[in-house]
Amino acid sequence: MSGPLLEVANLGKRFGGFVALDGIDLSVARGERVGLIGPNGSGKSTLVNCICGTLANDTGLVSFDGERIDRLDTHERTRRGIARSFQLPRPFASLTVAENLLVPMLYAGNARAGARRSATELAARGADLLQLVGLADKAGHRPRDLTQVEMRKLELARAMAAEPRLLIADESMAGLSQVEVAEIVALLIALNERGVTIILIEHVMRAVMQFSQRLIVLVSGAKIADGAPDAVIRDPQVERAYLGQ
Amino acid sequence: MRSWVFFLICVAFAAGVFGGARLVGNDYAFFAGYVVLQFIVLAQAWNILGGYTGYVNFGSAAFFALGAYTAVFFHKFHPLPIPLLMLLGGSVSGLAGLGMGYLALRLRGAFFAIATLALAVVLQTLVVNWNYVGGARGAYVIRPESVWLIGNYVQYLFLLMLALAVLAITTARGIERSRLGYGFAAIRDDELAAEACGVPTLRLKLIATTLSGAFMGMAGAPFPYYIGYVQPAAAFGLDYAVNSIAMPMIGGTTTWIGPLVGAILVASLQQWATVTISSELGLLVVGLLLVGFVVVAPGGIVGLVRKHFPAASPGPRLGRESKTADAP
Numbered sequence A: 001m002s003g004p005l006l007e008v009a010n011l012g013k014r015f016g017g018f019v020a021l022d023g024i025d026l027s028v029a030r031g032e033r034v035g036l037i038g039p040n041g042s043g044k045s046t047l048v049n050c051i052c053g054t055l056a057n058d059t060g061l062v063s064f065d066g067e068r069i070d071r072l073d074t075h076e077r078t079r080r081g082i083a084r085s086f087q088l089p090r091p092f093a094s095l096t097v098a099e100n101l102l103v104p105m106l107y108a109g110n111a112r113a114g115a116r117r118s119a120t121e122l123a124a125r126g127a128d129l130l131q132l133v134g135l136a137d138k139a140g141h142r143p144r145d146l147t148q149v150e151m152r153k154l155e156l157a158r159a160m161a162a163e164p165r166l167l168i169a170d171e172s173m174a175g176l177s178q179v180e181v182a183e184i185v186a187l188l189i190a191l192n193e194r195g196v197t198i199i200l201i202e203h204v205m206r207a208v209m210q211f212s213q214r215l216i217v218l219v220s221g222a223k224i225a226d227g228a229p230d231a232v233i234r235d236p237q238v239e240r241a242y243l244g245q
Numbered sequence B: 001m002r003s004w005v006f007f008l009i010c011v012a013f014a015a016g017v018f019g020g021a022r023l024v025g026n027d028y029a030f031f032a033g034y035v036v037l038q039f040i041v042l043a044q045a046w047n048i049l050g051g052y053t054g055y056v057n058f059g060s061a062a063f064f065a066l067g068a069y070t071a072v073f074f075h076k077f078h079p080l081p082i083p084l085l086m087l088l089g090g091s092v093s094g095l096a097g098l099g100m101g102y103l104a105l106r107l108r109g110a111f112f113a114i115a116t117l118a119l120a121v122v123l124q125t126l127v128v129n130w131n132y133v134g135g136a137r138g139a140y141v142i143r144p145e146s147v148w149l150i151g152n153y154v155q156y157l158f159l160l161m162l163a164l165a166v167l168a169i170t171t172a173r174g175i176e177r178s179r180l181g182y183g184f185a186a187i188r189d190d191e192l193a194a195e196a197c198g199v200p201t202l203r204l205k206l207i208a209t210t211l212s213g214a215f216m217g218m219a220g221a222p223f224p225y226y227i228g229y230v231q232p233a234a235a236f237g238l239d240y241a242v243n244s245i246a247m248p249m250i251g252g253t254t255t256w257i258g259p260l261v262g263a264i265l266v267a268s269l270q271q272w273a274t275v276t277i278s279s280e281l282g283l284l285v286v287g288l289l290l291v292g293f294v295v296v297a298p299g300g301i302v303g304l305v306r307k308h309f310p311a312a313s314p315g316p317r318l319g320r321e322s323k324t325a326d327a328p
Helices: A044-052 A074-080 A097-113 A119-133 A148-161 A178-193 A205-211 A229-233 A236-243 B003-024 B027-050 B060-077 B082-104 B109-128 B153-176 B179-189 B191-196 B201-220 B223-227 B238-251 B257-276 B281-296 B300-308 B317-321
Strands: A006-015 A018-028 A033-037 A059-064 A082-085 A166-170 A197-201 A214-219 A222-227
Touching (some): A006 A044, A018 A044, A018 A222, A033 A044, A033 A178, A033 A205, A044 A074, A044 A082, A044 A166, A044 A197, A074 A082, A074 A097, A082 A148, A097 A119, A097 A148, A097 B179, A119 A148, A119 A178, A148 A166, A148 A178, A178 A197, A178 A205, A197 A205, A205 A229, A214 A229, A214 A236, B003 B027, B003 B153, B027 B060, B027 B153, B027 B201, B027 B257, B060 B109, B060 B201, B060 B238, B082 B153, B082 B201, B153 B201, B153 B223, B179 B191, B179 B201, B191 B201, B238 B281, B238 B300, B257 B281, B257 B300
Parallel strands (some): A033 A197, A033 A214, A082 A166
Antiparallel strands (some): A006 A018, A006 A059, A214 A222
């Protein structure tokens, strides 16, 4: 199917009197790598939550692959091909690393593939993903045994286990060292090369610039810039938002 | 081990237990054994919702009593065989579980627990004011002296509860090792993340409340025939609610073995205390054990064993269990 993979039109969300999102329009093409930036409180996470279904939008619509999805539950959106990683890792603590991947494979991956897979196939797919993110030797461990960067990788691997067409990585690099940030960026690019469209929400500008083919900037719930990264960061409006007048 | 092999082993073991009890030839063994088996069912039923999905139900007594009063109702309206009454009691309690799920499953933690407690109070009030099933004064259910093929009626009730315990254990173990079990575990650990992984959390929680309620109702249906006289204070008794929670917590909540071990240990202790010291001592025993385990071993007996013998921890369940990942 042609046309954008994700389309958000006039999206609005209020929390009481606070306007978190004010008529956001954006679209993401298939296979694209998009960076989404903005100061704290600009509405990035609210936008992600509205796209993924964790929050219901008040106005506007969200379409995925030509289908309107903004009234669907979160799990239905995941099954259609939208997966996310969380800003603070939220692993399933009682399950092993391999079993953490099994949950989305069983509930979203099978639904996406339209077939039940054998336990052997699931195990092989899980092993492949763990190999990709560098956690192959941790498969039998509990999440509590993982380091911070390993936890972030588990988040990404679990999101990938849902076989998404769109992956939204919400601050996957917060609190990581430069070397670890470089690892995660390389990982995200590798995932994108597997055909996954990725939206990266991040404060680490070096990583955003390295990763993104296009940059979107939110400020106070409104989109103020959308374009090539080099052009966007020189935009006077963006400079004002980040550095003040 | 495949589920049907496990089921056959349970059936063989149950046959051994029944045969052994008949060899002992003491009626009290059947009386006391019935209570232990009843608590095995209640503990497994509670654990399906409370242990597997993490939703603590304080209203177990209500589901148990619904099963019991379904039996009382049909005993007066049109007497039916007890296995059929168990199915009817299970259906009524299962539907009540489904209804409670729709009403209360958007609540979490203490709020959900309070809602289940409130359900028990509401249902008890309804039964107290329902004259047809005896109201506050209670109802007598005269059981036959004997039953065809088995003889003694208490032995028949024991056998039925034994069969139900086998069914409850096999179901709990089957859930634990299935796609459904992974969904439940994901809900217990992090509901938001579970939903983001494609788990239909509300549907799975409704399955859990329905199954849990149904087993409790099935356990309650033979109760009027066992006790002979049922009144609201007995059927909705605090000991059912407390025991249903305490037994899985003492045994360990994340696996079917925990509620089984906890129920056998605590119910046997209670029976022993009832006979040797005082019938009032039963709940005290449970309370002390519960406090002790919460402080010393929050993972219960199973958790303790796994801590000291890591080799006893199971590996990936689905991969060992079945060749295909079946949908619930």
